[in-house]
Amino acid sequence: MPSIDNESAILATDLQKSYGSEVALDSLTLDIPHGTVYGFLGPNGAGKTTTMRLLTGLSDPDRGSVRVCGVEASDRRAIAGRVGYLPETPPLYDEFSAREQLEYVADLRDISRSDARERIDEYLDQFELADDADKRIDGYSKGMKQKTAFIQSVLHDPDVLYLDEPTSGLDPRAARTIRESITAFADAGTTVFLSTHILPVVEAVADEIGVLFDGRLVAEGTPTEVQARAETDETGSLEDAFLAVTSEPETGMMSQSE
């Protein structure tokens, strides 16, 4: 079971990040409670990947701070065991089988051989990979690769799980397996930070969403609140809300305190 601290799962304060003269993130503040799914929406180039790199401690902000379960993200050694990260292009060794890949990652994570074997077998079953677990990854479909990568990001039972476009390009069955797993992890107490531009994914699983546009958080609330704020009618989807707030960031701006 993930540990629970008094402090929020993710507490990011006034984050700023530039690449040369390009401001990728501007004054981003997030406060995400334990055991929730936070959907992080934004168009290409909005700054989602930059945010995830800061929230996982993979890069440092120019200004501001990040704490994950009370631990400074700059303390990489301390934070590494607390977080799991599934990047958009996951690192997998093509010449390994799924089982070899997962055993390799378990070893890097200092999970004992017997625990690793048990967890890996359970996950391979759960993700319907058991029959192909000893075949080479280079022969896998995109869905099989993504499921393998998902398992490797949760093998060490992280408190906070960051997922970057986890269902992008997957067949419906694989996408549903990932979606159901996201909900199951949150139900078990894991905090999930889900970055995507695929709105139905967020509508289906997120407790709260934040909309990022041009490096700024332009909307935050439950999916229902964001829909309501964007003044969509009854048939309005989150997609309408998203388009409304990102197409007119000045007039559509919604602060966290509103």
Ligand SMILES: Nc1ncnc2c1ncn2[C@@H]1O[C@H](COP(=O)(O)OP(=O)(O)OP(=O)(O)O)[C@@H](O)[C@H]1O
């Ligand atoms: N290493 C880098 N060097 C220079 N500019 C960068 C770098 N990484 C990101 N950027 C720029 O910062 C901005 C935010 O990029 P980021 O990748 O965080 O956005 P994103 O929302 O994840 O987009 P996508 O959905 O396309 O991955 C973009 O304008 C991008 O061009």
